[in-house]
Amino acid sequence: MTVTAQTTGRLLKRAQYRNHRAADRALAEIGTTLVQWDALRAIDESPAASAHELAVTTFQSDQSFGTLAARLVAQGLVERSPGRGRRVEHRLTDAGRQMLAAGAAVTAEVTARSFAELSAAELETLYGLLARVGEAPD
Template sequence: MHDDLQVLGRAVKQAQYRQHRAMDSALAAVGTTLAQWDALRAIDRSPGASARELAAATFQSEQAFGTLVGRLAAQGLVERRPGHGRRIQHHLTPDGERTLAAGHGVAGEVLAGCFAALSAAERATLLELLQRLNAQE
């Protein structure tokens, strides 16, 4: 039983690793990385969010996200604005929106390739199962 669970856990990790490598490689063609594009996606989904909220949304520590968003701001992709109290709000710049859009196109192609071995019904089942597992948190 434990061996089966370890094999399953490793298979999930291997699929994720393969997908991340493919995404990172393809996103380089549009001038970004997976971590940067993921941060842009999170900011786009929650404009004005704090670093704490965005770090949680991107599965990073606040310190790691702060370093990342600093690089994005230096590249002109993200703007940080004062919020209520000490809170800093994060917003995409027009260049950030263009990079995000280019990344969406790349991601669509990469993910289609990553999941090409599965039928639409199998992909739907996999999504349902993963969502059920993630709802346990």
């Protein structure tokens, strides 16, 4: 097989898909999903961010993030409050912080298994390459 940007992209997508599926299965055991946990992580890192900023950070549309945020509010994991102008700010509740911490432990374990075949040097090389690709203009 010839290695091309397209075959490399498919391989990257497959690795991401396998890692995400494993994370979703493991997170289901603690009562959440990867999408929900990632939203909790984003809110925790930027509590004053707008819904739009959080949608961009979590690779979702504004509408999808709004639906997700409403679900997290209904579960008692997130609180919303008015911000500047029309901005709605999001903050984790105590239950949200607990779920975030539990999910962080789960995802750390899953990710460690996903990259277990790589040496520290290989992992560093992969990180550098993906950082370059991730910064490429659209």
